[in-house]
Amino acid sequence: MSLINEIINLPAPLLSHWGYLVILFAALLETAPLFGLLIPGQLIVILGGLLVKLKILEIGDVIFISAFGAIAGDYFGYLIGKKYGYAFITKFGKYFFLKEERFKKIQPLVNQNLGQALIIGRFNSLTRAFAPFVAGASKIPLIKFLIYNIVGGLSWSIVFVMIGYLFGASYEVLAPHLGRYIFLATLISAVLIYLYKYINRKKSIFYRYHLYALLTSIGSLYLFAKLIEDVIDQELVTHWDVWINQNVIHLWQPTLNKIMIFITNISSPTVMIILAAGLLLSLLYRKRIYYSLLLLFGMAGGLVLEILTKLIVQRARPINGLLTISSYSFPSGHATMALLFFSLVIYIFHNDFNNKIIKNLFIGVNVLLILLIGFSRIYLNVHWLSDVLAGLALGLFWLTVLILIFRVLMSLANTTLETIKHLLKKANHLPS
Known part of the structure; x- marks a missing residue:
């Protein structure tokens, strides 16, 4: 914790306050149709898990906030799909470099196996951003959608928060051998490579x-x-x-x-x-x-x-x-x-x-x-x-x-x- 506070020169309370807000909005926006393709919310949730291990954030709060953001974002996507239908994607998809054939791959998955699309599909960026929208456009019953949405959002949150937490544990093990600043440089490099790709x-x-x-x-x-x-x-x-x-x-x-x-x-x-x-x-x-x-x-x-x-x-x-x-x-x-x-x-x-x-x-x-x-x-x-x-x-x-x-x-x-x-x-x- 001291290394992070020292480098960015911010007190821990301020860090934790903004950390929770960033995680919430990242999880919320990542599931928005079209716009969600541009948001690396999954990476931000992983970083939230890292901050948990560094004792800056609380694990229960991070899991709850990221899950809430993911579930609320999916519900928002469902409502857009229900109101505007597939014409919304046809009209605006080209401005977000979304090819129609990629979107059409999601439709049969949602219609045939909603649970797989919303729970397992949440771990794929394209499915995560569009499965709720397709569910709404396909007039899937709201109760059925919400059940799978809650399970998928909570599962996704737990998995990626824990990935960040385990990465934080590796920091404590490796930092004394690699050096704190080299480890931090490795982390920043990994983030840069991930974002670039x-x-x-x-x-x-x-x-x-x-x-x-x-x-x-x-x-x-x-x-x-x-x-x-x-x-x-x-x-x-x-x-x-x-x-x-x-x-x-x-x-x-x-x-x-x-x-x-x-x-x-x-x-x-x-x-x-x-x-x-x-x-x-x-x-x-x-x-x-x-x-x-x-x-x-x-x-x-x-x-x-x-x-x-x-x-x-x-x-x-x-x-x-x-x-x-x-x-x-x-x-x-x-x-x-x-x-x-x-x-x-x-x-x-x-x-x-x-x-x-x-x-x-x-x-x-x-x-x-x-x-x-x-x-x-x-x-x-x-x-x-x-x-x-x-x-x-x-x-x-x-x-x-x-x-x-x-x-x-x-x-x-x-x-x-x-x-x-x-x-x-x-x-x-x-x-x-």
């Missing part, structure tokens, strides 16, 4: 480079977690830190010192934020809204993550630096913000170059700037090597995750826009 299976919105972004985010997250563990436990990387700290002073020369101080001064997080603000205004003026939002959330989120990590690790800086800095050392804010800013510059503008040589030169210069800024922090002995590596890893993780998140949000925005256009078109054809 879940969303892509439902909507097929990701391209090949998004898979590379996912793999990069997982690799950088593991590196970041491993560096935290090594720093806290004084393991291998800290020996490299000390060796480099003691030997880098042999490179010091007056001219080179001035160059490195200049580089580090013009690349501070404050300067990076100012540069990002200027770029943001330019992008907004050119109406490149997607990149504007990506830049805004990328830089702001990176700054918040870097500050929070400093407060968690609380590592002292080297005492023999050329500059005197009193703030915490791990991770390097210069490295984090530089990687985010210059990587975003590459991501935003790399397709604007028709000449391949100029394009590669543009990318190379930005990468070189990131490396120079990181090196300047080590050269000046204001950071340990692991601080800079962690800053780069943190920035890379946040950037790649944000690219994936924005892809999902853009897809949802386009779907919503198409739905609104369709409804407006329908409304214009209504008689006045």
Whole structure:
């Protein structure tokens, strides 16, 4: 429990309050026709079970709330099906990437074996979202539906809460051996992989480079977690830190010192934020809204993550630096913000170059700037090597995750826009 509270910096009562609400609405919305295909409620219920094991939530409350949400959501789907019939799916299914042949597979199952559809079928995302609707559209008696609905909702809740609980038990067993932060990184990676596969299976919105972004985010997250563990436990990387700290002073020369101080001064997080603000205004003026939002959330989120990590690790800086800095050392804010800013510059503008040589030169210069800024922090002995590596890893993780998140949000925005256009078109054809 202390690890989770420490990382997200929230008191347990607030965590438990919002935890129950999130579980309730996730279970409720996941069973809604069409919309339920987009809600990973099952995963959230599993996480609820994990929080039970970590003594943040109560097991009886989590089972009751998730079961209640599932049962109520199914009842809502039943009522929609009973009122609007199959025409509802025919009309709106295409906006949620639901092919009619997939939906038709559920109809005979519900009509022939309602119990199997509502109890066993609840463990399949497509059946879970549409079996109650089909039951309503098929005019299944309400009492018969409610009996199977209650049994299915309660069974589903118990099974997935217990899966999360058992996962929490494995945390207590494995964390002392793997390390708390590596275990947490493994958990986050598993969630990212699950969500990526879940969303892509439902909507097929990701391209090949998004898979590379996912793999990069997982690799950088593991590196970041491993560096935290090594720093806290004084393991291998800290020996490299000390060796480099003691030997880098042999490179010091007056001219080179001035160059490195200049580089580090013009690349501070404050300067990076100012540069990002200027770029943001330019992008907004050119109406490149997607990149504007990506830049805004990328830089702001990176700054918040870097500050929070400093407060968690609380590592002292080297005492023999050329500059005197009193703030915490791990991770390097210069490295984090530089990687985010210059990587975003590459991501935003790399397709604007028709000449391949100029394009590669543009990318190379930005990468070189990131490396120079990181090196300047080590050269000046204001950071340990692991601080800079962690800053780069943190920035890379946040950037790649944000690219994936924005892809999902853009897809949802386009779907919503198409739905609104369709409804407006329908409304214009209504008689006045």
